[in-house]
Amino acid sequence: MRTRSSHCKKPQPVSLDPSLDAQKQSFLSELGEAISLEDNTLICSLYHHLAPEPAITTFLKKSRLYSWTQCRWKLPRTYAKLLDNDLYTPFVKVLASILKQFKQDSTPQGTREVVDTHATDLLHDETDSVAHHARPSLVIKAEGPSFELPHTNSGGKAIKIGYSNIAACIDIQVEGRELTISDQMLRAAIYARQLFINQPNRRFVRVLVLTQQHLRLFHFDRSGVQYTPYLNFHDDPYTFVRLVLGLSSPDEFDIGLDASIQWTIVDGLKASGTLRTHSANDLDVVYQLAKTEPLFLRGSIRGRSTTCWSVRDPVTDEELIVKDSWRSSERSSEHIYLQDGVGIRGVVQLVSSEANRCETKNLRCFGDSVPPSFHNRIDTRTVMKACGQPIKKFTSAKQLLCALRDAIAGHMELYNKGTIHRDVSIHNVLLGKPGAEPGSRGVLIDFDMAIHRDENAPNDWHIGTRLYQSITVLSSGRVPHPLPHDHLNDLESFFYLLVHIVFAYDSTGNSHSPDDMLLRWDSQDLRLAAQSKEAFLTRKYLPEEIEERWPSPCVDLVLAIRVFVQNMIYKKLILNKYTPEVRKGSEKVLASKVVEHYTHILQLFDKAIEALDRPETWRAPNTVSDSSSDESEDTAEDGAPSSFPRPASRIPAPQQTSLKRAANDYPDDQPPAKRSNSPQSSGSRIVPLPRHSRRSPVPSTS
Structure with missing residues (x-):
């Protein structure tokens, strides 16, 4: 067997249907x-x-x-x-x-x-x-x-x-x-x-x-x-x-x-349907489809191709969500991480799962001779409790902050049990059901990219959704020894999710034209996305139109979390330049302060939520807030925490490598808008952006 790239030849002008020529480029990355x-x-x-x-x-x-x-x-x-x-x-x-x-x-x-x-x-x-x-x-x-x-x-x-x-x-x-x-x-x-x-x-x-x-x-x-x-x-x-x-x-x-999903056809159209799967005790169960069409369908050919269905429990009539996806055979099933979240508020609740329904290598009838370049995928079905609407469907500032606050609290509890999400995004946080109690007002879903934190997996720019990736994740393709992905990466992603909503919506949930900054954050050029986020972290105020669209507690919350994220990022970027031998485990100092970090973020949310209930305390738009002052931990002269062990000898210059990977070498596929095929887009011009410090992020030594 041989492989050939779908990019290998420029499409020929011959076409039996000229309209197809305009569609070809959108399929190249899928194949x-x-x-x-x-x-x-x-x-x-x-x-x-x-x-x-x-x-x-x-x-x-x-x-x-x-x-x-x-x-x-x-x-x-x-x-x-x-x-x-x-x-x-x-x-x-x-x-x-x-x-x-x-x-x-x-x-x-x-x-x-x-x-x-x-x-x-x-x-x-x-x-x-x-x-x-x-x-x-x-x-x-x-x-x-x-x-x-x-x-x-x-x-x-x-x-x-x-x-x-x-x-x-x-x-x-x-x-x-x-x-x-x-x-x-x-x-x-x-x-x-x-x-x-x-x-x-x-x-x-x-x-x-x-x-x-x-x-x-x-x-x-x-x-x-x-x-x-x-x-x-x-x-x-x-x-x-x-x-x-x-x-x-x-x-x-x-x-x-897949005949496990079937419909009753009336006058040529689907009138109702059923979905057959395994229950929690591994018995066959047939659910009625609540809707004949999927709730969610990812349209790409290659990749996870996630499809979600709304079904009704045949005994209780409770609404459940069935998620079908094709995970990479190199990854564990999502249900392993969802099991850690059973009983944790703010995390989607697992009902049952089928971890290995079908494999693509069997669909191709390879037998024992699977070609080396073939990337096998496994059909996985997960049944979960239904939640509320996507978080972008919020209708008030308080509903938004409560949802994010409870999702972060759920993330903390799950992290304490050993699981880290790694793909926090606007798609993966839902509102709680109407009338949900505190703790369940927001729900974290989609654990396809999750890992157990003891794996110490390094930051990887292939993992996650571009708009919300942390700066050290975006930088992982340009350093020889990326730091491990930790809770701070996901907290930073929660921050970018909050910023995205504040810039793209108003406090009642009405959408607005996307800001150029958000477009840069979503860029396929990793350096541009990282630099734009670094530039935003230097801001001590938000644009005038943002402050006019949002009550001051929300603006102050963004500015306060900005201070936290800026301090953490600066320290991590310094460590990111070191080899593991020079770091000597210094990165564990930040990772060890899990309780303090989560507690600080949750207290900022609680303070903002409480203030939203007291409109008389809101400040007028575009007035000075003490939330913009820098509140940082004690740092040494080079910007690293004073508790970090100091290297005894001269720090060697970081190795220069682009760490480029083949386009088909990433652990899981997502649409091109979320991922690019190389750490830097060739031909892209990097727009100079202001940095938060003029000195080099690598400490100078004598």
Whole structure:
């Protein structure tokens, strides 16, 4: 097996649908390293259970569309011989004859039909406002418990076919004029991505590319893509028949669907559904879906691809959340860390889990010969207690501060039990349920990136969500020996979450245009993001419009936490330059003050929450606050805590290294907006920003 980068060739101008060219770039980062199979052993081994060889032989001998004597399907040999330049009808006839011959009697899985869609716009489901579409040459239209008619806008014309009722896509190209492999793969990826989005119980997607002489199969799953070499399907009609039957199989497992999630279809649409999983005592339990659509769906092909469902307990009718995700096989299951949080307020509560439902290496039928470059992923299902709305849905300043305060308190308790989150973000903090008691007014969720703190894992810029990453995490790609990820990194992320909300919303929850500072924090250029955060930490006031949108206790809270974060960051940046031999465990001094650090932050929140209940004490906007004064621990002359042991000899200069990593070498995937492929974006211009100190962060020694 060989691998090739999806960036290896510039897309060619040839396109059967010009609108696809505008979409290609958005898929490049999703595909990663494509695995090119060296022979057709795999493709010839698929779907043997659907048609035994004697049955295929009988069909080939009797078929009017296959010549047993010439060993050839009755398809045009050249484009010039096509009737009215119609390349598609001959293939429709051949594929339809195969389905008709091997069609099973009526099954609960529904029907399959070959449909010519080369002139049909299949609309895409995207978050942006651009109305993308694509035109696969042929599709296998499907009916059954996982398929429904495409949704239309109110008053819109009914659509009979779309990605929500397609089992597989097939591209047909003229022999000798077919697209490059890169373009074939990108077109297939566009179809696959839409099938994953519109069929949220998809585990894999297979796309067939045909010419008059050859076929190639693309397989997409949460580890990326692999593809076969060309196979002459005239010389091997048995494999061709089995592939057609496999892509149109009435068994949902064959076509890549997870049958543990099923829907009841009424008038072509999903009316209700069920989800089957294991209970806490490892017995099968069937939950009713509270909504037919997922609460959350990450649309990327490769990566965790998290999907969340709202379900109802069959006994208590309590709302629960089921989270399906594909974790890296190198990582522990999320439920291990959630078990530490059972009974802790401010942390999402675990109900049950299935840690190993399926692996992508098995979907690809590798057997024991897994290619070295393959990044295996494991399907994991976790059932949790339902919480409230995302924190960005707050409606008052007090509700916001209470939610953050309780989530931080939950983070502290979980840290005391040995777990550290590592991905604090606006997506991973929820409001408590309406009327929640203190301690449960905010809830920390999503422990996919969590670790046990005794692992002493170093800061890693691949881990977390860019906008909220700490400065030492952002700097980890530029130092040879990054500090361990500790509680201070996550407290800093909570601070950036608070700042993000204060700058992007007002105190009643109305959103405002994003500030340029936030855009820099979210930059793919790690140095720019870190420098922008360092510059913000030097501010002793907030912009005028921010102070006018928020009551003074919230402004004072931001400024007070700023002082704390600035002191911690300066000390950590100094230590970050040292080798472990020179540090001699000095970083443990900061890490040992866990109780003091959490207590200080929680007291600042409590003070602000109390002040919000006394509007008469609020100061007018843009007046001086004593919260802006620097309150730091005792420090030595170089800025490090006085309790740090002093190095006895001259400190060697830090080793110079970029510590660049391959694009596919990160432990888990997230959308490009959250992660970049290198510590510094080539060609990016670093904007000089003021620093909090003019002297070097490395102590000078004599």
